[in-house]
Structures are given as structure tokens and as C-alpha cells.
Amino acid sequence: MTRSGSSVLMAASAAAAISVGWMAAAMAQEEPKGLRPEKWSDEVSACAELGLAKDPPWTIGVSNYSLGNSWRVQMIEELKVAAAKDSRIEELVITNSDGNAAKQLSDIEDLRSREVDGLIIAPLSSDGAAPAVEEAVADGVPVVIFNNEIATDKFTSIVWIDEFKFGWIGGDWLREKLGDKGNIVVLEGIAGTSTSDLRTRGALDALGPNITVLARQPAGWAYDKGKTVMEDFISAYPQIDGVYSQGGAMSQAAVDALNAANRPLVPITGEGYNGFLKTWLANRDAGFSSVGPDEPTWQSVRALELLTACLSGESVRKWEELPLPVITDENVGDYALTNCPDDVWANTKMDKETISSFYQCK
Numbered sequence: 001m002t003r004s005g006s007s008v009l010m011a012a013s014a015a016a017a018i019s020v021g022w023m024a025a026a027m028a029q030e031e032p033k034g035l036r037p038e039k040w041s042d043e044v045s046a047c048a049e050l051g052l053a054k055d056p057p058w059t060i061g062v063s064n065y066s067l068g069n070s071w072r073v074q075m076i077e078e079l080k081v082a083a084a085k086d087s088r089i090e091e092l093v094i095t096n097s098d099g100n101a102a103k104q105l106s107d108i109e110d111l112r113s114r115e116v117d118g119l120i121i122a123p124l125s126s127d128g129a130a131p132a133v134e135e136a137v138a139d140g141v142p143v144v145i146f147n148n149e150i151a152t153d154k155f156t157s158i159v160w161i162d163e164f165k166f167g168w169i170g171g172d173w174l175r176e177k178l179g180d181k182g183n184i185v186v187l188e189g190i191a192g193t194s195t196s197d198l199r200t201r202g203a204l205d206a207l208g209p210n211i212t213v214l215a216r217q218p219a220g221w222a223y224d225k226g227k228t229v230m231e232d233f234i235s236a237y238p239q240i241d242g243v244y245s246q247g248g249a250m251s252q253a254a255v256d257a258l259n260a261a262n263r264p265l266v267p268i269t270g271e272g273y274n275g276f277l278k279t280w281l282a283n284r285d286a287g288f289s290s291v292g293p294d295e296p297t298w299q300s301v302r303a304l305e306l307l308t309a310c311l312s313g314e315s316v317r318k319w320e321e322l323p324l325p326v327i328t329d330e331n332v333g334d335y336a337l338t339n340c341p342d343d344v345w346a347n348t349k350m351d352k353e354t355i356s357s358f359y360q361c362k
Contacts, residue, residue: 035164039153043318052142053313054117057090061111065124066099069221070343079300101125108132118307122147126194142310146303149194157306159299160321163195166293167202170269173291174242175207177267182241185233186216187250199246219250226250230257242266248273255279275342280332292327298349
């Protein structure tokens with residue numbers, strides 16, 4: 001999950017286009033299967049009527065559940081950059097619960113005690129964070145959810161990525177690449193998050209009954225954990241025909257582990273992590289193939305935009321889905337930043353100068 005990049009880039013599906021990232025239009029699969037929450041609606045939050053509008057300057061509280069991988073680091077950096085450009089925001093108070101659900105609840109309480117004007121929450125546990133969200137909204141504090149689901153509809157708005165669709169895109173591509181047969185292994189994200197669960201569910205749905213899943217293991221969307229898990233898979237299974245990886249850093253680790261073991265480079269799914277994009281590009285002419293649905297690190301920025309719109313008295317969509325551009329064998333060269341470090345993620349709103357400075361690109 002799932003990262004950084006450069007200026008403005010991508011276009012999305014036949015139904016909707018979105019620009020983000022740093023290069024040309026990404027090709028989206030037509031009508032990939034998705035799974036919207038049961039309570040999804042076209043409802044809007046009429047913030048002025050709900051008494052949520054407040055005069056600036058504003059103090060914005062942010063509860064993030066983890067900085068445990070480079071995608072999440074960039075996601076928060078995107079938010080800081082955007083907030084710094086908004087003169088109405090006096091202070092952005094960011095907390096990080098380090099993957100601890102109880103600490104996240106404590107963080108939200110601390111933010112509430114500071115009388116923040118609004119909250120942006122990336123919940124670790126969709127169930128565990130729900131009561132705190134409901135309480136804040138009941139007390140007249142607008143709350144925008146992003147980067148995970150929440151087990152309530154008592155929020156102001158949610159910036160939502162269809163993670164089932166993310167998984168389905170990769171699983172469908174892998175099934176076709178393997179000719180609807182073969183043995184695969186699965187590298188999952190952070191155990192217990194709905195993002196990881198939904199990506200795996202989507203992939204398994206698309207893979208169908210004829211693909212054998214030898215093993216599944218969480219690896220935190222991180223390179224080091226992904227490398228260890230993939231090495232274990234290689235030791236345990238003499239024939240691996242493909243890898244469904246939920247995240248680009250794990251995908252890069254899978255390629256490196258296979259190369260180190262002198263095993264064939266089988267099809268491996270990925271995403272817009274620059275280390276993997278460079279690895280993909282370097283091995284493409286030798287026959288390596290991948291696909292990368294590309295989740296935006298700037299979803300944090302969109303959450304901030306919705307919150308500030310609400311504080312300004314505007315009505316905002318309660319449910320907002322962001323599209324998933326797709327990186328392919330044909331366009332990966334447009335995305336790989338060979339002069340930048342591995343930890344840059346493609347689907348960004350930060351401009352080239354900010355990316356180059358933050359990541360110390362050559």
C-alpha cells in the first residue's frame with residue numbers, strides 16, 4: 001500500500017479521467033470488478049446547514065495509523081506540502097499510532113482536547129476507530145476519513161480507493177498471464193487492515209479456481225519484509241509460476257529474491273514504487289512482465305481539500321472514490337524515475353522540484 005513521484009500525470013478509465021503523477025496517461029482496464037461498501041450513496045454533507053463551517057485560521061488534526069513504509073511517508077509529506085500552501089491553515093497537528101489501534105484512539109482524544117477545527121483520520125481498525133469518529137461528528141467536528149474503511153457512516157466525508165478493484169486488476173492480469181493455470185504465492189500488506197484484506201480478496205476473486213495459491217503471508221508492503229517472505233517461499237516451493245504482490249516494494253523484493261536464487265523471473269504484480277519501476281524497466285527486455293494499479297499518495301491532500309471545503313461552508317460529497325490508473329509493460333518507461341531513489345511513488349501531486357528536493361534526486 002500503499003509511495004512518491006513528480007509533477008502532474010495520469011489519466012484514468014473510460015468513464016473518468018484524473019491527472020496526477022509525473023508523466024503520460026496510464027491505461028486503465030475497462031470496467032474492472034469493484035466492491036463498494038454496502039452503505040455507499042450519492043449523499044452530500046451540507047456543512048453549512050450542519051453547523052460545521054468555521055472562520056479561519058484553522059487547526060487541523062490528523063490521525064495516521066502508520067509511517068511503516070515509504071508510501072505512507074510520502075502520503076503524509078504530500079499533506080504537509082499542501083497544508084503549507086493554504087494560508088487559512090494555522091497549524092497541522094499530525095499524530096502517528098505506529099500500528100497500534102489503542103494508541104490511535106488516544107491520539108484522537110488528544111487532538112480533540114486541543115479543540116482542533118476538523119479531523120482527518122486514516123484508521124488502522126475500521127471497527128475500533130468508529131466510535132471516536134461518531135463522537136467527534138456528534139460534537140460538531142467535521143471528520144474526513146481516508147486510506148482505509150470505517151465501520152460507520154457517521155462521518156463527514158470519505159476519500160475512498162476501491163482496494164478490491166486494486167486486487168482484482170492484478171489478479172485478473174496474473175490469471176491471463178499464466179493461461180488460467182499454475183502455482184502462485186501471495187505477498188500481503190499489513191495484517192488486520194481492510195486495505196490488505198480487500199486487495200487479497202479482489203485478487204483471489206479474479207484468479208479463479210484453476211490457479212493454486214501455495215501460500216499467503218503479510219509483509220507490510222515493505223522491501224525488507226517482502227524479501228524475507230519471498231526467500232522463504234522460494235525455499236519451500238520448487239515451482240512458483242507467478243507472484244501476486246500487493247505492493248511495489250514487495251514486488252521489487254520478489255524480483256531480487258528470484259534473481260539471487262537463480263530462479264526464473266515469473267510474472268509479478270506491482271504498483272508505482274520507483275524501485276520496482278526501475279527494476280521492471282531493467283528486466284523488461286529480458287521478458288519480465290508486470291502490471292501496476294497505482295494508488296495515489298495524494299489521497300491525503302484530497303481529504304484535506306474536502307475538510308477545508310466543509311469548514312468553508314461548502315457541501316461535500318460524503319463518498320468520493322478516486323480512480324486507479326494502471327501502469328503496464330508498454331508505459332512503464334514513462335513512470336520510472338531513473339535519477340531518483342527507490343522510495344519515490346508515481347501517483348503524486350508534488351511537483352518535480354519538491355520531489356527532487358525531498359528525495360535528493362540526482
